[in-house]
Amino acid sequence: MNDFDWQEYSLETRAIRAGHHRSTEGEHSMPIFATSSYVFDSAEQASLRFTGQQPGNIYSRFTNPTVSAFQDRLALMENGERCLAFASGMAAIMAVGMALLKAGDHVLCSRSVFGNTVLTFQNYFGKFGVSTDFVELTDPAAWEAAIKPNTRFLFLETPSNPLIEIADIRLLADIAHRHGCLLVVDNVFCTPILQKPLELGADLIVHSATKYIDGQGRCVGGAVVGGETLIEKEIYPYLRTGGACMSPFNAWVFLSGLETLAIRMKAHCDNAFELAKWLELQPTVAKVHYPGLATHPQHELAKRQQSHFGAVVSFELVGGKEQAWKLIDATRMLSITANLGDVKTTITHPASTTHGRLSPELRAAAGIGDGLVRISVGLENIEDIKTDLLQGL
Numbered sequence: 324m325n326d327f328d329w330q331e332y333s334l335e336t337r338a339i340r341a342g343h344h345r346s347t348e349g350e351h352s353m354p355i356f357a358t359s360s361y362v363f364d365s366a367e368q369a370s371l372r373f374t375g376q377q378p379g380n381i382y383s384r385f386t387n388p389t390v391s392a393f394q395d396r397l398a399l400m401e402n403g404e405r406c407l408a409f410a411s412g413m414a415a416i417m418a419v420g421m422a423l424l425k426a427g428d429h430v431l432c433s434r435s436v437f438g439n440t441v442l443t444f445q446n447y448f449g450k451f452g453v454s455t456d457f458v459e460l461t462d463p464a465a466w467e468a469a470i471k472p473n474t475r476f477l478f479l480e481t482p483s484n485p486l487i488e489i490a491d492i493r494l495l496a497d498i499a500h501r502h503g504c505l506l507v508v509d510n511v512f513c514t515p516i517l518q519k520p521l522e523l524g525a526d527l528i529v530h531s532a533t534k535y536i537d538g539q540g541r542c543v544g545g546a547v548v549g550g551e552t553l554i555e556k557e558i559y560p561y562l563r564t565g566g567a568c569m570s571p572f573n574a575w576v577f578l579s580g581l582e583t584l585a586i587r588m589k590a591h592c593d594n595a596f597e598l599a600k601w602l603e604l605q606p607t608v609a610k611v612h613y614p615g616l617a618t619h620p621q622h623e624l625a626k627r628q629q630s631h632f633g634a635v636v637s638f639e640l641v642g643g644k645e646q647a648w649k650l651i652d653a654t655r656m657l658s659i660t661a662n663l664g665d666v667k668t669t670i671t672h673p674a675s676t677t678h679g680r681l682s683p684e685l686r687a688a689a690g691i692g693d694g695l696v697r698i699s700v701g702l703e704n705i706e707d708i709k710t711d712l713l714q715g716l
């Protein structure tokens with residue numbers, strides 16, 4: 324598999340075969356290279372490796388064959404030139420910030436991003452003189468108006484969590500580039516199977532491999548994907564020094580996750596669409612947030628930008644927090660956990676969990692009400708998922 328031109332192959336095939344450079348043992352499945360360092364032929368070779376004059380493995384914080392296979396495969400799936408793996412999705416986001424930002428810089432971030440992403444930019448980068456403004460994800464004019472001369476990048480998730488709003492990536496990439504900024508897209512909810520942000524003009528993609536890429540809720544990991552120059556010159560030196568690397572074991576789990584990602588995503592999306600339509604008919608449900616529904620404000624954009632509508636559905640209950648907790652506690656099969664992207668369906672109350680550490684003002688601005696329930700639709704039989712929910716509705 325060494326000298327394949329993967330550009331000739333489809334996404335599904337790349338997901339299964341790309342990235343594995345078979346060793347002299349002729350193994351069929353990618354091995355786990357459990358080694359922290361590598362042996363050099365000579366002092367000269369060691370020197371050439373360390374100074375980057377000769378490619379090859381040096382130390383597993385930044386070079387490991389199992390991790391490299393995962394990186395190469397995900398890069399090919401996203402149609403990116405390079406990918407770097409990290410210890411978690413948050414470590415990947417932190418790496419983007421650490422690599423690209425300096426004191427005095429400004430970040431423009433969607434209001435509707437993962438709670439820890441808000442805290443990373445606001446609290447941690449804020450401590451070192453980087454300011455961040457949060458804007459409405461779906462309002463391009465608001466993004467453009469908030470750009471400052473010192474804005475380094477725009478950061479967003481689409482679809483957003485937990486309201487499943489969709490941003491126009493191409494439009495925001497054009498706005499960013501017109502002002503000399505980069506666009507960073509968190510592609511966790513869609514994965515490369517549903518959406519390709521780099522093709523739409525984004526400069527970098529961040530991933531939490533913990534979610535759909537693993538797919539079975541076992542390992543924590545993350546990745547950054549982008550062009551050769553940005554990754555090689557900016558992100559790689561930070562990974563090598565900062566050290567939040569992915570373990571070979573986790574990379575091995577994620578590699579097999581990628582192999583089934585295409586069929587899993589399609590099945591997840593079919594289940595989610597079915598559940599969203601069913602939830603709309605329930606009298607105690609005030610509103611369903613799902614881009615596959617014609618009532619969704621960005622339904623047309625979702626159809627254009629994504630190949631399927633995604634597998635996270637959220638809905639508002641008439642009775643507020645009390646009713647939301649009651650519904651969650653009445654389920655018997657669904658997992659009460661904040662994780663998502665698992666074959667097991669999970670149910671969560673965002674206002675008191677994933678978004679509970681945000682100030683009530685930020686939470687209100689993000690539109691996360693007390694009656695909101697989020698479901699990451701898994702691969703169980705859809706009728707069993709409905710039956711489980713029906714008890715609490």
Ligand SMILES: *Cc1c(COP(=O)(O)O)cnc(C)c1O
Pocket residue numbers: 411412413414437480484509511512530531532533534543544545
């Ligand atoms: C989970 C998640 C992250 C963070 O990833 P971890 O692997 O948990 O660190 C970032 N963005 C989104 C959209 C997520 O769902």
